[in-house]
Amino acid sequence: MGYSPIVTIRILAVEDDSHIARLLERELGRLGYVLRRADTAAAAVQELRRETPHLLLLDLGLPDRDGSDLLRDLRAAGDTLPVICLTARDRPVERVGGLRAGADDYLVKPFDVAELDARIQAVLRRADRAVPQEVVVGGLRLAADEARLFGIDGLVALTPRELHVLRRLLKNAGRVVTKAQLTETLAALNEDIGDKTIEVYVHRIRHKIQGNGVEIVTVRGFGYLLRAIA
Numbered sequence: 001m002g003y004s005p006i007v008t009i010r011i012l013a014v015e016d017d018s019h020i021a022r023l024l025e026r027e028l029g030r031l032g033y034v035l036r037r038a039d040t041a042a043a044a045v046q047e048l049r050r051e052t053p054h055l056l057l058l059d060l061g062l063p064d065r066d067g068s069d070l071l072r073d074l075r076a077a078g079d080t081l082p083v084i085c086l087t088a089r090d091r092p093v094e095r096v097g098g099l100r101a102g103a104d105d106y107l108v109k110p111f112d113v114a115e116l117d118a119r120i121q122a123v124l125r126r127a128d129r130a131v132p133q134e135v136v137v138g139g140l141r142l143a144a145d146e147a148r149l150f151g152i153d154g155l156v157a158l159t160p161r162e163l164h165v166l167r168r169l170l171k172n173a174g175r176v177v178t179k180a181q182l183t184e185t186l187a188a189l190n191e192d193i194g195d196k197t198i199e200v201y202v203h204r205i206r207h208k209i210q211g212n213g214v215e216i217v218t219v220r221g222f223g224y225l226l227r228a229i230a
């Protein structure tokens with residue numbers, strides 16, 4: 001399934017263990033994902049009808065139905081939604097069942113959230129090969145989905161427009177990006193661009209990325225250059 005790299009990644013977590021579900025909600029939320037929860041296979045089907053997520057986290061031991069049966073039905077219907085199965089450590093047969101049913105990956109509980117994040121990114125990347133790798137400059141890291149920027153202290157809150165401008169600078173780190181190029185980036189968002197628009201965004205971005213070992217240098221008459229501070 002393809003997805004636009006600028007949107008937030010929506011995940012549906014199907015998990016009946018409320019402790020794990022809450023942990024997923026909290027930790028994945030902290031990483032910038034938007035999580036919805038379903039605690040039964042039936043609730044999952046309803047959620048999937050309501051809105052298609054970018055990825056499904058599927059516990060295989062659900063109260064009303066086996067998760068792998070639900071997955072088999074989805075695949076039989078031609079649904080290519082990326083799926084990561086969550087399986088219990090003491091039930092290796094579940095893992096095999098999940099993969100046979102069409103899971104893209106699986107994770108054994110209890111799992112490490114950093115590992116889950118890496119697997120989510122890998123599965124999404126495989127699902128859409130146009131999605132580039134993450135970009136790291138100084139203490140800043142643009143996730144492979146291009147929707148989330150991390151600094152030394154975690155997720156950096158940016159507006160979509162700030163993200164557009166900063167993405168362009170990050171992906172061209174060490175090179176001058178002209179004002180015309182940045183203007184073009186914002187025009188793609190139907191932004192009304194006045195004389196000072198780019199200056200205003202760069203000013204805001206500088207403020208937000210402070211303390212992450214990165215600077216945006218003004219190159220008079222040309223544009224801006226982002227680089228790691230030596």
Ligand code: CA
Pocket residue numbers: 015016017059060061062063
């Ligand atoms: Ca369960």
